[in-house]
Amino acid sequence: MSEFLSEDIQLNFYDSVASIGKSKWSRVFTDDNPFTQFEYLLALEQSLSVCSDSGWRPQHLVITSNSEVIAILPCYEKSHSWGEYVFDWAWAEAYERNGLEYYPKLVAAIPFTPVSGQRIGMISSISEVSREVVLNRITHFLNQTIKSEQFSSWHCLFLPQNDFKHLSHSTISRLGTQFHWQNKQYPHFDDFLAQLVSRKRKAIKKERKAVANFNYDFIDGDKASKEQWQGFVHCYQQTYLKRSGHTGYLNADFFSQIASSMGRQVRLLLVTNDQNNLIASALYFVSNTHLYGRYWGCLEEVDGLHFETCYYQGIEYAIHHGLTVFDAGAQGEHKVARGFEPVETYSNHEVAHDEFRKAIYHYCQQEQQHIKQYMQDLACKLPYKEKDNLQ
Known part of the structure; x- marks a missing residue:
């Protein structure tokens, strides 16, 4: 075990960001992405834009070692799929056709906000080895949770590529695309x-x-x-x-x-x-x-x-x-003609039902090929004189 972690890593759900506190939150979410700021998520909860009645019940996952918070995953129990922008309606419909319940599910995301950024906040002093240990513990804990608590699945949306790659070793990976303007x-x-x-x-x-x-x-x-x-x-x-x-x-x-x-x-x-x-x-x-x-x-x-x-x-x-970057929101292929370039977005998913997991895994594998081809086709339609210089 790394010098930063004890053998006794604890993972617990909290029903509000207020119950975690700003100081602990800011210790693990250290960049200036506005949507992972404590104040942003607190406003969502205190205004009741996010609550059980709106179908977003806060279930933030807090990871501690030696009684110190080392990581946080903003997470919600969902009773629908609105406001997520990684579309799984077809999965829910397939469950229903087979007499199964797709909801509730667990979603690690920023509500109503299709913006990529840190989803698993960790203390900056943690080593890369320890980071992988924590990611593995989170994955295992969420897998056990969806089986024991009767959730159909858990989902981590719009996370950065490095965490996406690590989680993809043991979960279903899914690509999406957005259009960003590069300065x-x-x-x-x-x-x-x-x-x-x-x-x-x-x-x-x-x-x-x-x-x-x-x-x-x-x-x-x-x-x-x-x-x-x-x-x-x-x-x-x-x-x-x-x-x-x-x-x-x-x-x-x-x-x-x-x-x-x-x-x-x-x-x-x-x-x-x-x-x-x-x-x-x-x-x-x-x-x-x-x-x-x-x-x-x-x-x-x-x-x-x-x-x-x-x-x-x-x-x-x-x-x-x-x-350096202007992210004007989800979707909108018409942005390409105005100089916005296609970029990949990332999400990871885990499904409790074995047969549905296999089907969704194969669906996402096929979808990835379509997404990559789609992005290549759109890149050829960019309005720039010198496409070779694009990022």
Whole structure:
């Protein structure tokens, strides 16, 4: 056993991040990814956006050694598959057809947030050997849990590649794809455009010109007024109502809490007309290296406004602030024509039912080949003049 670990490693579930505490949480999640911050998950729980009634019952896994917290896995007991963005509806339907229950299941994820990042937070002083020991103990513990507690399965979503590779030795691995914009140290937006083929460059200029009569203002979350936050929430809720028939996964209390607790990592983009009336709004998050576009809404339907608000304004912000990656959210093949490159996303899964495990394993193996071919095909459609230089 490593010098960092005792023989007595304990693994226990906690029903809230508050019961774990910020100091212990911050000891294992040490980077500045906004979505693994204690404040973000606390706001989800305290606003009741995440709770048993919403189908996300917190079951955070805490690993201790010598009574010291050495690792944490944000985890939830799920009674549905909404808000995960790694789609397993077909698996649930197959269970139902065979008279089996797919729910509840255990999901290690950031609710409603398809953003890759650390899912298994560990203390920075841990050695690589000890890290592997902990990962193995977590895997074994979760495997035993789903068999003894009547969960169908456990899932770890949008984790980094290194942990994905380790877990893939003993679990089902699954690939996905998203589209991220990579900043090649462009001084200005026009320098980015200059790297595109003429036809795509002209198309983007045309799209931007069509909505250039609006005003676009980024405001730090902790500096935005209560009225400005209310305006964003109204846009968000109205757009969800039109699209999905409900007001969104997140409520006004959640947005109020993150404005107060982590406003420095939040950016509101407000879109107004010449009369200073709010037309649309978007919510972004920032780290030292990344810009994350998360939510948007509009009060008027304007052609091209979504592209400007959610893509081009984000690209300009990333360039101006020297951010290396702009992650504008899940899915959206149309992003490719606007310079967003396909990147892999990773998830691991374990299924208690032996026959279904075999079927899902083979399904994911076949799916991986399709995903890789899909990404290759899309890479050929990127609008850049020099595709060989892409990351």
